[in-house]
Amino acid sequence: MKKLKLDLDLILPTDAGACNACVARLLRAVRPRRGVENAHVDTTDLAKPRLCLHYDPAVIRIEDLQAVVERTGAELSNRFEHLAVPVVGLRHERQARLIEGVFTKQPGVLHAGVAFGSRRLYVEFDPKKTSRATLVSVAKKAGITLGKEAGETPAASKDHAAEPGHKGEHEHEHEHEHEHGGPFGERSELVFSLACGVLTGLGWGLTHTSVPRVIPTALFVVAYALGSWFTLREVAVALRARRFEIDFLMLLAAGGAAFLGNWLEGALLLFLFTLGHALEGFAMSRARKAIEALSQLVPETALRLDAAGKETEVEIAALGVGDHVLVKPNTRIPADGFVSSGSSSVNQAPITGESVPVDKQPVADEKAALASPTALPAEHRVFAGTINGASALTIVVMKAAQDSTLARVVKMVAEAETQKSATQRFTDRFERIFVPIILAVVGLLLFAWVVIDEPFAQSFYRAMAVLVAASPCALAIATPSAVLSGVARAARGGVLVKGGAHLESLGSVKAIAFDKTGTLTEGKPKLTDVVPAPGATEVELLQTALAVEKQSDHPLASAIVKGAVERLAPGTAELAATRVEGIIGFGVGANVGEVAVLVGKPGLFTRDGALPAEVTASLERLQSDGRTVMVVKAGERFLGVLGVMDTPRDSARDVIAELHRLGVEQTIMLTGDNQRVADAVAKHVGIRSARGDLLPEHKVAAIVELARSSSRVAMVGDGVNDAPAMANATVGIAMGAGGSDVALETADVALMADDLRALPFAVGLSRAARTIIRQNLWASLGMVAFLIPATIFGYAGIGVAVLLHEGSTLLVVANALRLLAYTDRRGASAP
Numbered sequence: 001m002k003k004l005k006l007d008l009d010l011i012l013p014t015d016a017g018a019c020n021a022c023v024a025r026l027l028r029a030v031r032p033r034r035g036v037e038n039a040h041v042d043t044t045d046l047a048k049p050r051l052c053l054h055y056d057p058a059v060i061r062i063e064d065l066q067a068v069v070e071r072t073g074a075e076l077s078n079r080f081e082h083l084a085v086p087v088v089g090l091r092h093e094r095q096a097r098l099i100e101g102v103f104t105k106q107p108g109v110l111h112a113g114v115a116f117g118s119r120r121l122y123v124e125f126d127p128k129k130t131s132r133a134t135l136v137s138v139a140k141k142a143g144i145t146l147g148k149e150a151g152e153t154p155a156a157s158k159d160h161a162a163e164p165g166h167k168g169e170h171e172h173e174h175e176h177e178h179e180h181g182g183p184f185g186e187r188s189e190l191v192f193s194l195a196c197g198v199l200t201g202l203g204w205g206l207t208h209t210s211v212p213r214v215i216p217t218a219l220f221v222v223a224y225a226l227g228s229w230f231t232l233r234e235v236a237v238a239l240r241a242r243r244f245e246i247d248f249l250m251l252l253a254a255g256g257a258a259f260l261g262n263w264l265e266g267a268l269l270l271f272l273f274t275l276g277h278a279l280e281g282f283a284m285s286r287a288r289k290a291i292e293a294l295s296q297l298v299p300e301t302a303l304r305l306d307a308a309g310k311e312t313e314v315e316i317a318a319l320g321v322g323d324h325v326l327v328k329p330n331t332r333i334p335a336d337g338f339v340s341s342g343s344s345s346v347n348q349a350p351i352t353g354e355s356v357p358v359d360k361q362p363v364a365d366e367k368a369a370l371a372s373p374t375a376l377p378a379e380h381r382v383f384a385g386t387i388n389g390a391s392a393l394t395i396v397v398m399k400a401a402q403d404s405t406l407a408r409v410v411k412m413v414a415e416a417e418t419q420k421s422a423t424q425r426f427t428d429r430f431e432r433i434f435v436p437i438i439l440a441v442v443g444l445l446l447f448a449w450v451v452i453d454e455p456f457a458q459s460f461y462r463a464m465a466v467l468v469a470a471s472p473c474a475l476a477i478a479t480p481s482a483v484l485s486g487v488a489r490a491a492r493g494g495v496l497v498k499g500g501a502h503l504e505s506l507g508s509v510k511a512i513a514f515d516k517t518g519t520l521t522e523g524k525p526k527l528t529d530v531v532p533a534p535g536a537t538e539v540e541l542l543q544t545a546l547a548v549e550k551q552s553d554h555p556l557a558s559a560i561v562k563g564a565v566e567r568l569a570p571g572t573a574e575l576a577a578t579r580v581e582g583i584i585g586f587g588v589g590a591n592v593g594e595v596a597v598l599v600g601k602p603g604l605f606t607r608d609g610a611l612p613a614e615v616t617a618s619l620e621r622l623q624s625d626g627r628t629v630m631v632v633k634a635g636e637r638f639l640g641v642l643g644v645m646d647t648p649r650d651s652a653r654d655v656i657a658e659l660h661r662l663g664v665e666q667t668i669m670l671t672g673d674n675q676r677v678a679d680a681v682a683k684h685v686g687i688r689s690a691r692g693d694l695l696p697e698h699k700v701a702a703i704v705e706l707a708r709s710s711s712r713v714a715m716v717g718d719g720v721n722d723a724p725a726m727a728n729a730t731v732g733i734a735m736g737a738g739g740s741d742v743a744l745e746t747a748d749v750a751l752m753a754d755d756l757r758a759l760p761f762a763v764g765l766s767r768a769a770r771t772i773i774r775q776n777l778w779a780s781l782g783m784v785a786f787l788i789p790a791t792i793f794g795y796a797g798i799g800v801a802v803l804l805h806e807g808s809t810l811l812v813v814a815n816a817l818r819l820l821a822y823t824d825r826r827g828a829s830a831p
Contacts, residue, residue: 527563
């Protein structure tokens with residue numbers, strides 16, 4: 001089997017290449033081809049993702065395979081386009097959902113999402129059925145305006161959208177607040193509402209005087225106009241999309257009150273309703289600003305150094321990979337990179353949530369670091385938006401501004417708002433069914449005077465009161481407000497949650513599975529034991545292992561290489577290995593000279609028979625001491641056994657105990673290491689169950705089995721080797737995602753710091769969010785259940801109904817905002 005890598009941006013345009021759905025379509029189209037063993041996206045170099053194809057050259061030629069891929073990419077490019085732009089004129093969450101519905105109804109639109117928190121519109125569409133110009137006109141009909149990026153290429157839109165420090169979008173929005181948000185900008189609805197209230201109060205006061213009745217009536221009419229101004233626009237949009245929204249019920253009720261001559265109650269209804277809307281928008285803006293604050297962590301300019309060391313102040317967007325940048329003391333770092341000179345402590349809390357500054361040191365070889373930046377240890381790497389300490393640093397830029405870790409976090413948090421949770425989907429379905437039912441009930445109540453002895457006016461008034469009582473405004477905002485607050489709080493604490501569905505799911509997990517190496521352990525194993533087999537020497541064993549393992553980037557290989565170099569005497573001849581090839585799940589094979597060499601787990605050798613007794617004895621002794629063992633064989637000779645030790649994290653025991661206190665019933669460790677080592681580590685950290693000797697497919701099977709017994713299970717790993725298991729878990733959680741592009745992309749929840757202590761914070765926050773969502777649902781549905789019979793039987797009129805109705809809406813929003821102040825049980829509150 002051979003491997004072919006093709007640049008993804010040459011197969012798909014940038015907008016489609018950045019769309020997970022389009023990439024998935026490409027993979028689905030390519031994988032079934034005869035001769036293709038596997039297809040996946042390699043994101044090792046995020047700036048240049050590649051389509052990686054594993055194929056059998058005896059079945060399909062490389063030219064034919066490339067032609068198939070390019071043809072499939074061309075077909076997808078012709079079928080799908082994407083629009084991702086800022087939105088001006090968006091005032092509250094319900095309007096965002098309405099706009100989604102308007103775009104979804106448009107022929108040719110495949111998916112539409114509006115992120116209220118980041119004020120952005122995401123649309124995937126078929127260019128043969130609609131166009132960008134049509135979508136811009138649809139936006140205008142929906143009562144919003146697309147930002148200036150709507151006229152740019154999709155790639156530029158995405159780049160600017162995700163780029164911290166890019167001010168154009170916000171400036172553009174502020175320039176248009178007056179034009180599109182109303183005469184008073186974002187405060188227009190509040191001003192109109194307060195004016196409506198003042199006129200209503202004046203009208204009520206004048207009705208108790210001797211002034212002509214036409215004067216208070218005129219004041220009520222003006223109050224009606226001010227109170228219904230924004231609502232009428234949204235109702236018009238909803239009717240154009242053939243949808244009955246909550247606002248429609250309110251306008252009907254206000255119109256009905258005016259029809260009966262109850263101008264005061266109708267004006268009071270509109271005043272309280274619009275006031276609730278305006279206050280809800282202000283409250284939700286707290287969560288929105290928490291997200292927006294992330295994008296403004298990066299400075300607008302940087303001090304770039306030329307070859308002579310001369311400083312030039314340039315825009316962040318002008319920085320390129322390989323540029324040298326001077327970071328002065330106590331200033332923010334402008335780009336992702338590594339330290340080339342200087343030593344300092346860096347406050348990484350804005351990205352990883354770590355409360356203690358991290359010491360940074362320069363790399364030993366700048367060229368080698370630039371060639372493989374993702375393999376650098378944490379002490380060399382820095383992130384855009386973090387804060388330098390008391391000493392100056394010179395850093396080498398690893399990523400362009402739009403590809404920085406912070407930029408991608410901002411983008412993912414914004415997109416997370418469009419990913420609806422199960423509860424939110426339920427409330428959407430409930431509303432679609434509930435509103436027409438209420439309209440039907442109100443229609444019947446209008447004819448109550450036919451059945452019971454009461455005037456038509458009384459029946460009509462009751463029907464309008466029921467309309468107000470049944471409007472599920474609080475239900476509509478209950479889940480989105482909690483999700484927005486929860487995602488914003490998590491991001492501020494160094495935890496990236498990619499949507500409301502994952503926030504809710506993590507809050508309900510009963511079992512958590514852990515990878516061992518790098519998750520429960522430090523991930524920095526050391527070579528502790530070298531045991532030659534009879535007939536071999538320690539030098540021969542180390543020379544052979546060093547030749548093979550120095551070409552691998554596996555953590556165990558690095559430990560063996562480092563330990564071998566330290567143990568071998570200076571001047572010892574180095575052997576060269578060729579045809580090095582990994583044996584998935586077992587080890588690595590190569591040729592050293594003319595001899596075939598295998599280095600790997602004992603299982604690699606027992607497939608062909610039992611190991612020699614001396615080797616077996618060494619294995620059992622080392623494994624009983626908790627060592628990870630590797631056997632080395634050259635040709636037909638066993639050269640010996642290497643013992644490697646990876647120490648558990650200091651925080652692991654406390655983290656596992658905290659998870660148990662949070663209600664996680666089952667913790668399990670899944671590792672490819674032997675069972676004895678697995679048991680030793682599990683006992684040390686407090687894991688209740690451990691499974692060793694697992695291949696990647698065995699980990700997947702274990703997750704599936706665990707999910708059957710516990711219904712919801714999370715998998716914690718590094719996002720690379722554990723990706724299949726994470727994908728099959730209810731929630732995949734990646735460790736150290738701040739330094740790993742792959743982890744950031746593959747996980748549902750990403751712990752930005754390589755610190756397990758963020759896990760209880762994430763689980764606790766998710767449980768708190770789930771609790772608040774349920775509280776909000778009960779409060780909103782309970783208020784509707786109380787008010788409907790109360791209005792039907794005449795215990796509450798329109799005024800009381802709207803007061804309680806809007807009060808419950810503000811209550812659920814205020815309840816959701818509590819998540820912004822969440823702290824874990826230990827009292828720790830990430831920045």
